[in-house]
Amino acid sequence: MTDELPPLPWERARRRPGPARIPLTRERIVDAAYTVLDREGYDRLSMRQVAAELGVAVSALYAHVSGKDELLELMYARLFAGWSPPEPDPERWREQIMEYARAGRARLQRHRDMARLALGEIPFTPELLPHLDRLLGLFHAAGLPDHLVGTAGDLLSTFIEGFALEESIWNSRHPKEGEPSWQEMRESLRTYFRGLPPEEFPSLVALGDSMLDHTNDERFDLGVEIIIRGLASFAEEAARQKETTRQDTTREGTTREDDVRQDSARRDSAREDAARETKAPPAAEIG
Amino acid sequence: MTDELPPLPWERARRRPGPARIPLTRERIVDAAYTVLDREGYDRLSMRQVAAELGVAVSALYAHVSGKDELLELMYARLFAGWSPPEPDPERWREQIMEYARAGRARLQRHRDMARLALGEIPFTPELLPHLDRLLGLFHAAGLPDHLVGTAGDLLSTFIEGFALEESIWNSRHPKEGEPSWQEMRESLRTYFRGLPPEEFPSLVALGDSMLDHTNDERFDLGVEIIIRGLASFAEEAARQKETTRQDTTREGTTREDDVRQDSARRDSAREDAARETKAPPAAEIG
DNA sequence: GCGCCTTGCTGAACGCCGTTCATCTTATCT
DNA sequence: AGATAAGATGAACGGCGTTCAGCAAGGCGC
Incomplete structure (x- = not known):
């Protein structure tokens, strides 16, 4: 230096x-x-x-x-130098994850276009393993079932980087001096939404205002909060199942298996629907 | 053609x-x-x-x-040609969102490196507005509070594209013929995790196996499911508050405000922590 | 002190890229 | 048939990542 x-x-x-x-x-x-x-x-x-x-x-x-x-x-x-997720505290896993996410966004914002650079890389080099390990530890402490921990990390990292990327693109789109500023842009977007034909864009007209009334900080926190609540749902479910199996430890022990099977059945039915949509695209879409 | x-x-x-x-x-x-x-x-x-x-x-x-x-x-x-989210069905919003996510991933997988191309663009051109409007309609039908709908869409889209990107990078990393295949790679990763020093990488050693035992399809669905559950949590909360305010419509009406204030207080305390972490980086990290 | 050798930098070159422009071909209209 | 306007051409410009033969200089054995 x-x-x-x-x-x-x-x-x-x-x-x-x-x-x-x-x-x-x-x-x-x-x-x-x-x-x-x-x-x-x-x-x-x-x-x-x-x-x-x-x-x-x-x-x-x-x-x-x-x-x-x-x-x-x-x-x-x-990007990860000197940045290590904290020692997991099961009582504060929500806060710890939120803090981690904010720190990640802050780091990505520290350098211009950093998010674009970051999205092309995968955090899976030997020197990054400690960081990854501690991050997974955070999710583990939340009481998530093991197989969810990796996916949870993926989801959070993806959101952090994706959000930062969107901000980065937005920023770099109006960097010219004298161009409409952030605030002006927001206002013109607001009137744009209001001017849309309501019968054609009901949701955009109805929701446009309340979507624009929040800062990026708030939107980011909300996104992370959605993830946290989703994880909490899985963690509570896991805790409940553990409780049940402990109660009748020798009796059946299939509760968990049943749950998984049902879950996967629901998934498969939905998959067929998606496949149907996928299989009949308009001619122009073959590409 | x-x-x-x-x-x-x-x-x-x-x-x-x-x-x-x-x-x-x-x-x-x-x-x-x-x-x-x-x-x-x-x-x-x-x-x-x-x-x-x-x-x-x-x-x-x-x-x-x-x-x-x-x-x-x-x-x-x-990518969006001939693809329109379905008419919202409040009874099936979970399934509809899952189907949408799967269709999105399928489309991104249809062309090599498509995810990389997609991540550089923002779906905000006039011709894409109908698609966006219908997607927001899906979230709206879930009963989410208005200000969350946009963020929810962001979160889901970001995850879909980010996940597809990761797959894309992974695939393009070993496209050479004769290279270790998907399955071999998975196995070598498994033994790699097992060989890590447990005191240094406790989480990776403990969780590595169960993380590798799932296909990408399963991991993707799990990620979407986390988001869906998070949204469900907010939707239930909103429904509960609506119920309360309807009950005592003239009495107080401050319930919702209180909730928001408390929420933002929690956020601010966490923000300070993040800032503290951010403000004292090791010397090597200025970049 | 002298020559050697290794290390690390230079300068030129190759082949590719996105974009521009004067020029020419060609289809259509009168 | 001739004029005109649209659209394709090929060369050129400046920038890119990467390679390679050569050169300058510090450290070493003698």
């Missing part, structure tokens, strides 16, 4: 006899990449720009980084 | 006097783009490849399409 400062022109000349130029490292490359990202945006983040930022030839980067893909992975890894 | 066939060399010469070549249209360009996407993948989907697919100069495309961005938008719009 601090050794970033002096690329001043004369430095190079003055310390010719010394240990010469600052050595290029992965760290410095990632630093420069973030600088370019913040200044230029994801679309203009290129190896050439990063090299220019460091005052170095493009090909020099390839001595430290196997290619752009690896550079993006390194940038992604930094 | 069928008029795609004859770019044969002599055709051009033979039918000189006829109605000549098939005219280039947006439709045909999008068709060709999908062909390229399926064959080459998202990374190699380029204007040049699309033009080549049509046997046409690159610049010809720009007479029908303003640029690559618009082409991608057109491709995205086709």
